[in-house]
Amino acid sequence: MGRRMKKLAAASVIAIASTLGVYGSAKAQLFGGIVYDPTNYAQNLLTATRTLTMINNQVKQLTNEAQMLVNEAKELASLPFTVRVQLNQRLVEIETLIRTANGLAYDVASIDASFRALFPEDYSSVSNAAMASDARVHWEEASRAFHDSMIMQAKIAETISADVTDLDAIVSKSETAVGNLQAAQAGNQLLALQVKQSMQAAELFAVAARADALDRARQLQTEERARIANARFIGDGIIYP
Numbered sequence: 001m002g003r004r005m006k007k008l009a010a011a012s013v014i015a016i017a018s019t020l021g022v023y024g025s026a027k028a029q030l031f032g033g034i035v036y037d038p039t040n041y042a043q044n045l046l047t048a049t050r051t052l053t054m055i056n057n058q059v060k061q062l063t064n065e066a067q068m069l070v071n072e073a074k075e076l077a078s079l080p081f082t083v084r085v086q087l088n089q090r091l092v093e094i095e096t097l098i099r100t101a102n103g104l105a106y107d108v109a110s111i112d113a114s115f116r117a118l119f120p121e122d123y124s125s126v127s128n129a130a131m132a133s134d135a136r137v138h139w140e141e142a143s144r145a146f147h148d149s150m151i152m153q154a155k156i157a158e159t160i161s162a163d164v165t166d167l168d169a170i171v172s173k174s175e176t177a178v179g180n181l182q183a184a185q186a187g188n189q190l191l192a193l194q195v196k197q198s199m200q201a202a203e204l205f206a207v208a209a210r211a212d213a214l215d216r217a218r219q220l221q222t223e224e225r226a227r228i229a230n231a232r233f234i235g236d237g238i239i240y241p
Contacts, residue, residue, distance in 0.1 A: 079185040081173045083166040087196045090159045094203055097155060101148040101207075119217050123228045131225045138218040145211035152207045156200050166193060 118141065123131060170193065174186035 079173060079177065079182040079189075081169065081186075081189075083170065083189055084192065086162065086166060087192055090162065091196060091199060094152065094155055094200060097148075097152060098203065098207065101144075115217075119221050123224055126228075128229060128232070131229065135222065135225060138221055142211070142215045142218045145207075145214045149204075149208045149211045152204050156204055159200070163193060163197065 118134075118137065120126070126134070167190070170186055170189045174183060174190070177183040177186055
């Protein structure tokens with residue numbers, strides 16, 4: 001509607017100027033002592049109209065530039081929300097459980113020597129009393145490993161409710177993101193939550209697999225001790241010379 005009005009005004013000015021040019025005298029007319037020049041008046045009116053149009057165009061350009069700056073500011077706005085501290089805290093809690101677990105250590109440097117000492121390959125020189133003592137130690141190690149696995153499962157289960165809360169908060173923030181940066185940061189936090197859960201699953205798998213391995217090793221040692229004890233009881237199998 002504004003453009004149409006301006007076009008009509010410009011057309012009117014041109015029409016007036018043409019009319020004044022046709023009907024008006026080339027000479028200035030005198031009205032009550034005031035000199036009136038219709039041609040000059042028309043030119044001034046056209047100049048004023050062009051000036052007003054130019055000013056309006058400049059105002060529109062400045063408005064567009066201001067809006068662009070506002071949009072750029074939104075695109076660069078940082079997301080005022082993070083769950084990084086909470087996720088790190090839960091991972092640290094689980095890692096602490098692993099470090100403080102009883103029984104065989106989880107580090108590669110000491111596990112081999114500890115396992116060989118706990119589960120020797122040859123019982124031929126070990127007394128029956130020592131084998132009985134080893135059987136008790138093996139049972140204790142297997143029991144501790146399964147205990148650690150159950151504690152880890154319980155701890156991860158406890159974090160699920162907290163993860164659900166964080167997930168809901170992150171999704172809510174992503175839905176109200178005002179720019180690409182905020183949307184990307186919300187996406188990164190969703191990815192961090194997924195990675196955290198994957199790490200927990202890997203840790204739980206390691207603990208559970210360790211418990212299974214220890215129990216399997218205990219069973220093998222039990223079979224070997226039984227074989228040695230049976231051989232010692234029966235001897236060479238020759239009762240009569």
